[in-house]
Amino acid sequence: MHSRARWRPVRRRREFAASAIVSILLGLIACFAAPSARAQERRDREPNSVYLERRAKLAAQVDCPIVLLGFTGREESSQTYIFEQEENFYYLTGHNEEDAGLVILPEKSSGSDTAHAPHEILYLPGKNPRKEKWNGVRMSHADPGIEARTGFATVKPFAEMRAAVESLTKTYSCIYTILPYEKELGGYPHEKEVVDWLQQVAPQIKLKDIRAQITALRQIKSPGEIAFLQRAIDLTVDSHLEAMRIMRPGLHEYEVAAKMVEVHAMGGSEAEGYAPVVGAGPNSTTLHYDKLSRKIEDGDIVVLDVGAQYSGYSADISRTIPANGKFTPRQLEIYNIVLGAQNAALAALKPGMDLCQKGSKSSLHKISYDYINSHGKDLHGKSLGQYYIHGLGHNIGLNVHDPGEYCKPLQPGMVVTMEPGIYISEENLGVRIEDDVLVTDTGYKFLSESLPRDPAEIEKIMAQAAAQRAKAAKKGDD
Ligand SMILES: [Mn+2]
Numbered sequence: 001m002h003s004r005a006r007w008r009p010v011r012r013r014r015e016f017a018a019s020a021i022v023s024i025l026l027g028l029i030a031c032f033a034a035p036s037a038r039a040q041e042r043r044d045r046e047p048n049s050v051y052l053e054r055r056a057k058l059a060a061q062v063d064c065p066i067v068l069l070g071f072t073g074r075e076e077s078s079q080t081y082i083f084e085q086e087e088n089f090y091y092l093t094g095h096n097e098e099d100a101g102l103v104i105l106p107e108k109s110s111g112s113d114t115a116h117a118p119h120e121i122l123y124l125p126g127k128n129p130r131k132e133k134w135n136g137v138r139m140s141h142a143d144p145g146i147e148a149r150t151g152f153a154t155v156k157p158f159a160e161m162r163a164a165v166e167s168l169t170k171t172y173s174c175i176y177t178i179l180p181y182e183k184e185l186g187g188y189p190h191e192k193e194v195v196d197w198l199q200q201v202a203p204q205i206k207l208k209d210i211r212a213q214i215t216a217l218r219q220i221k222s223p224g225e226i227a228f229l230q231r232a233i234d235l236t237v238d239s240h241l242e243a244m245r246i247m248r249p250g251l252h253e254y255e256v257a258a259k260m261v262e263v264h265a266m267g268g269s270e271a272e273g274y275a276p277v278v279g280a281g282p283n284s285t286t287l288h289y290d291k292l293s294r295k296i297e298d299g300d301i302v303v304l305d306v307g308a309q310y311s312g313y314s315a316d317i318s319r320t321i322p323a324n325g326k327f328t329p330r331q332l333e334i335y336n337i338v339l340g341a342q343n344a345a346l347a348a349l350k351p352g353m354d355l356c357q358k359g360s361k362s363s364l365h366k367i368s369y370d371y372i373n374s375h376g377k378d379l380h381g382k383s384l385g386q387y388y389i390h391g392l393g394h395n396i397g398l399n400v401h402d403p404g405e406y407c408k409p410l411q412p413g414m415v416v417t418m419e420p421g422i423y424i425s426e427e428n429l430g431v432r433i434e435d436d437v438l439v440t441d442t443g444y445k446f447l448s449e450s451l452p453r454d455p456a457e458i459e460k461i462m463a464q465a466a467a468q469r470a471k472a473a474k475k476g477d478d
Pocket of ligand 1: 394417419434
């Protein structure tokens with residue numbers, strides 16, 4: 001469950017009246033305001049050869065140049081905004097700084113006049129010492145050794161990109177870029193802006209979509225990506241264990257979330273993979289509950305859907321635990337149905353199966369749904385399938401909801417979540433169990449296996465922590 005907020009509205013600056021006083025004030029503000037957002041400090045990245053190989057794979061699939069732009073760092077006006085690169089751009093370059101551009105020429109393009117032309121170009125901004133005073137050093141096309149650092153044989157000034165794209169229109173009849181994603185209310189602003197820019201620079205050219213080709217690559221994880229994901233998952237296992245230990249009635253949801261975020265950050269996570277969900281009692285039935293304001297009560301069940309990001313890659317793990325350390329019989333009944341559904345899906349998980357919700361024979365979702373719908377009843381004697389209101393899983397990666405095609409067969413190298421859930425509002429009873437798995441040649445590797453799912457084991461961890469708390473409190477009294 002849960003998605004990172006990806007919609008970043010470009011806010012228009014207000015037009016101010018041009019009075020002298022306002023001008024002076026604006027001048028002063030300009031002197032003190034940081035020129036752009038901070039960039040996210042990622043702990044690690046893959047070797048340049050990995051990004052190079054991805055670009056080469058794309059170049060082999062196209063008959064026209066690919067033109068992509070990274071984020072500008074002006075996607076948001078919020079003071080808390082921290083720059084992180086547009087995911088596809090990052091996937092192909094490993095470059096996490098503002099105002100960069102990328103042109104990849106088709107592999108088979110080289111006519112006589114283009115034979116010696118570079119096959120791919122990274123465009124970087126010029127040196128800006130004034131900006132660097134505020135935000136630190138940024139890479140520039142003029143830096144010595146920039147080719148070796150970026151893994152591009154050709155790095156040019158961003159200012160030249162427009163003319164370069166213009167001149168491509170003399171040789172090619174089309175350009176590939178990422179066309180706006182129609183399903184998302186007409187597309188993300190960045191994608192629309194890039195298309196607008198291309199239509200301005202090269203009005204005659206036919207634009208083609210490269211999204212599907214990049215998505216196909218992104219679905220299969222490299223060893224480096226799997227290592228980053230495992231690191232994010234390990235940190236997330238730690239934070240969920242800590243949440244089990246501190247959980248008790250009287251805490252607020254935000255206190256539990258804060259502790260989990262602390263565990264991630266102290267372990268080297270540069271950001272959360274998504275806004276933490278800690279939903280107690282009635283809030284356990286809201287999938288993306290984000291208020292975190294409830295004081296957790298005795299008898300509440302608590303859904304924790306919290307995941308760390310590490311070096312750009314996000315874990316996505318949920319556990320559901322009893323606030324007071326002991327499931328009620330009804331909570332346990334529903335919990336065990338969700339666990340049974342997850343285990344049924346895991347037992348069938350291997351390449352060739354899929355996450356399709358349409359319910360084909362190869363659908364793991366159908367297996368989990370059938371399990372839920374054939375076990376237990378609601379208060380009215382009805383089957384529980386109607387309370388399983390989301391899909392079984394999704395790809396994870398640079399985005400916690402990484403691109404993927406749910407009705408296509410799973411392949412080795414994909415990393416997906418397995419997360420059945422039951423949400424019965426009438427009973428203030430929501431249960432989700434979510435784990436992350438790597439699809440292998442013969443089945444799967446359980447990447448989050450070290451975090452207990454067995455309810456008795458969860459109760460034991462909570463009881464041990466409660467006993468320790470009581471002991472410490474008694475010591476304090478003496
Ligand atoms: Mn999820």
